[in-house]
Amino acid sequence: MSTMVPFLLSLLLVVGPAVSQDTQNNAYSLSFHYTGVSRPEAGMPSFQATGFLNDQAFLHYDSKSKTAEPLGPWKQVDGMVNWEEESQLQQDRQDIFMQTLRDVMGYHRDRGNHTFKGTFGCEIRNDSYCRSFWKYAYDGEDYIEFNTEIPAWIPLQPKALNTKVKWETEGSVQESKKYLEMECPHLLRSYLQFSRPFLDRQDPPSASITSHVTLGLSRTLKCVASNFYPQPINLYWTQGANVVETKLWGDDPISENGTYQSWELLRTFSLDKGPYSCHVQHSSLAQPLIVTWDGTQ
Structure with a gap:
């Protein structure tokens, strides 16, 4: 990593949920999330950082452990990150990030309980730089973000103008642009030498249907695709050869084993015996997975 201006060097690589995942088109992302809390609850850290490759968390650091540690399958990977050096780096960045939170609170003239979050990352597609982002939020509201095209820090609320002036006075703009467009993609490529097996894998879904009758009048069929x-x-649902329109569906967050779950509801009359079929399409499947409800379940 090259030397950068003092303030922003301390923020790089630890700040970003994340860039879209599309390994089928050779797209990969590296992103980081910062969270700082001015008055954390008892036993909770005041600062946390999580790193992501695509949607997979691979790094965690917090102010209580003061240790950067690998997550998930990256616990079994040797050589990708020097964790001792990374821990020291994150401790330094923690100090700068929390000072920024105090600065922002000062701009608002408020000493209460406040939260500052940072999101940072880049994406490559077909091994070439594609896009990047760097954005902060204060108490859940967008605060400031970096625009690589201008380039400049863009205030997203009036008080953020103070931060823009401070950072740009420190000479951060060109170094930030260089990092986002050159150094971050370079680091991502180095991580991919160790990480492609985890990011390119194809885990096929399992599927099941449950039935629930409400007040004896209506029936809800739920199709769940898991793992x-x-x-x-x-x-999507069909009855015979016809697709049945539905409006209720959802996706669950990524699980501890690194897989997803998704579901779609179909509502009908309680006496309706179907049959109805749920079709599941996924990149791991040569043909759609089909499960059928015939009124006996």
């Missing part, structure tokens, strides 16, 4: 990766998936 699949990557995330993009399509579920």
Whole structure:
């Protein structure tokens, strides 16, 4: 990593949920999330950082442990990150990030309980730089973001003008642009030498249907697709040869084992015996997975 201006060097690589995942088109992302809390609850850290490759968390650091540690399958990977050096780096960045939170609170003239979050990352597609982002939020509201085209820090609320002036006075703009467009993609490529097996895998979904009758009048059929990766998936219902329109569906966050779950509801009369079929389309499947409800379940 090259030397950068003092303030922003301390923020790089630890700040970003994340860039879209599309390994089928050779797209990969590196992103980081910062969270700082001015008055954390008892026993909770005041600062946390999580790193992501695509949607997979691979790094965690917090102010209580003061240790950067690998997550998930990266616990078994040797050589990708020097964790001792990374821990020291994150401790330094923690100090700068929390000072920024105090600065922002000062701009608002408020000493209460406040939260500052940072999101940072880049994406490459077909091994070439594609896009990047760097954005902060204060108490859940967008605060400031970096625009690589201008380039400049863009205030997203009036008080953020103070931060823009401070950072740009420190000479951060060109170094930030260089990092986002050159150094971050370079680091991502180095991580991919160790990480492609985890990011390119195809875990096929399993599927099941449950039935629930409400007040004896209506029936809800729920089709659930589980344990699949990557995330993009399509579920739809049919009755005979006709597609049944539905409006209620959802996706669950990525699980501890690194897979997803998705579901879609179909509502009908309680006496309706179907049959209805749920179709599941996923990149891991040569043909759609079909499960059928025939009124006996």
